[in-house]
């Protein structure tokens with residue numbers, strides 16, 4: 133199966149919220165929060181779909197990076213439950229990292245629940261390293277958040293030091 137991805141638009145709000153509510157039944161973002169993410173100039177959201185059914189979104193992920201900033205944050209990511217483990221989440225994160233690089237980020241951060249092994253496994257595979265723990269961050273369950281960080285290489289064509297020795 134081939135999946136396609138495109139930049140999210142405000143019209144995608146309903147499709148994104150359907151996945152959001154199904155994926156995070158206890159702590160889903162409100163529609164207002166998601167709307168302001170999609171509207172923000174500092175955000176870059178992607179949605180995924182099967183090209184034969186482009187109106188049915190199966191995944192989304194979002195990046196936040198203020199203009200001129202060098203630190204980007206992966207804000208959220210979710211893949212429809214029946215389609216997890218097929219590489220969609222990995223593709224989304226890779227594309228967000230790529231966009232962060234193009235926008236001048238030197239580092240990408242994210243927070244993940246300490247009990248979310250699939251997500252932590254995915255981020256590790258992509259080069260993220262755990263740098264801190266926020267105790268009891270996810271309420272009401274009181275689950276810790278692991279803060280992870282990825283160093284982003286400068287885009288090709290920019291100046292890099294060259295060791296001639």
Ligand SMILES: CC(C)(COP(=O)(O)OP(=O)(O)OC[C@H]1O[C@@H](n2cnc3c(N)ncnc32)[C@H](O)[C@@H]1OP(=O)(O)O)[C@@H](O)C(=O)NCCC(=O)NCCS
Nearest residue numbers: 209210211216217218219220221222243244250251253254
């Ligand atoms: C986390 C999530 C976005 C990953 O997306 P995905 O499409 O399922 O991930 P991928 O298929 O790209 O998986 C890539 C890697 O993730 C890990 N992974 C994914 N699903 C896994 C599972 N069920 N068990 C263990 N590891 C898993 C593996 O390391 C996998 O590597 P592989 O290529 O060797 O299989 C998705 O599972 C999801 O939506 N989960 C619920 C919401 C969520 O937890 N969001 C993250 C909040 S921080």
